[in-house]
Amino acid sequence: MRFVRRHVLAFAVAALATVSVPAWAEERISVVATTGMIADTARAVGGDLVDVRALMGPGVDPHAYRQTRTDIVAMTRADIVLWHGLYLEAQMEDFFHDLDGKRPVIAVGEAVPEADLLAHEDYEGRFDPHVWMDPDLWTHVVIAVRDALTGIAPEHGEAFAANTEAHLAELQRLGTYSEDALATVPEASRVLVTAHDAFRYFGEAYGFEVLGIQGISTESEAGLNRIAELVDLLVERKIGAVFVESSVSDRNIRALIEGAASRGHSVKVGGELYSDAMGADGSYEGTWIGMIDHNVTTIAGALGGVVAERGMDGRLSAGF
Known part of the structure; x- marks a missing residue:
């Protein structure tokens, strides 16, 4: 074949x-x-x-x-x-x-x-x-x-x-x-939970623990055991934010949030990240520089860091 x-x-x-x-x-x-x-x-x-x-x-x-x-x-x-x-x-x-x-x-x-x-x-x-x-x-x-x-x-x-x-x-x-923005995130909060494992190089570069529900490829299956393991981790380590991705269904992230809630722990969506695709054509986030600026600013802001309201040059579409 x-x-x-x-x-x-x-x-x-x-x-x-x-x-x-x-x-x-x-x-x-x-x-x-x-x-x-x-x-x-x-x-x-x-x-x-x-x-x-x-x-x-x-x-x-x-x-x-x-x-x-x-x-x-x-x-x-x-x-x-x-x-x-x-x-x-x-x-x-x-x-x-x-x-x-x-x-x-x-x-x-x-x-x-x-x-x-x-x-x-x-x-x-x-x-x-x-x-x-x-x-x-x-x-x-x-x-x-x-x-x-x-x-x-x-x-x-x-x-x-x-x-x-x-x-x-x-x-x-x-x-x-x-480097400057992400260094302001408290060390205990440097845990990035996303839909699939697209941020390992980010984690290596900036000292974040990265946990994806799916593996590196979105083709891999996210089993119930994996979701249960991550719910346990969210609850035990009191992680308060997880992230959805623009090119991956948010179904599994929602399952994490619901699982944590059933255990009495509140988890919010820290924002939408661009993982395998950039933002809208013609927008700042639709450039590679804007994509990374958005991700860095979103992650740092949601996890307790200090960030510029609209990113590196004040060009992001939304403030944080």
Whole structure:
């Protein structure tokens, strides 16, 4: 069955792919990115020289996403395709391997050094893909995007390099804001309970214990035993806030809150976090910088820290 699916995908790629003069020879470079985080980075690095399309918009779960026919057409016509890798787009990997060689297809998330990656809890030999949660790790992805664009349009290399330096300076500033804001959370309160385990790199970077109901992939099942264990933990450690995610159902989080309430312990929703997808298109939270600013400010504020009312630059849509 796996062979048949790969054969069909290969046929679709061969049928749709065109051999022509690259679009960027006469107009902007056509970039297709899988996630919003990669698309936003490509726009920051490419500037006016690129036209970027993201396949997965706000609220879309990349773990379960499958390419549509429209996606296939877009990718086979693009000058370059940027995907995350690290088994994030698990349902699309066969397609990318078939497309590679017909178009530049770059797994930019795999630029993060293996020594900095955390082991995947569900798949032996694989790694946790959620590296965008740590600005320091994301710098590797920014540089990988720069190199990928320079590789297909070297005449614009200086522009890409300048844009990259400016964007890396913003990442450094965001990292400093994150460290300062999260350091104000009392140590006993540095426990982050979320719908799925997307925040391990965040926890490693900022000294938080991270507990997800589901595993790293949203495809994993959250059993009754796991929910019962977390209810016990909420009650015993008097944890007062848990967090929902924009791209994951809140059903299991609600079960935690109800379970704690049945034990006489009140738990609130500390806010909605952006885990596998960014905020609304056109909003500040719809950028990678805004996504992380929102998460950091929401977490710190809900867990007893001191935060700026509307985040790093006062641009968040809601105050905390």
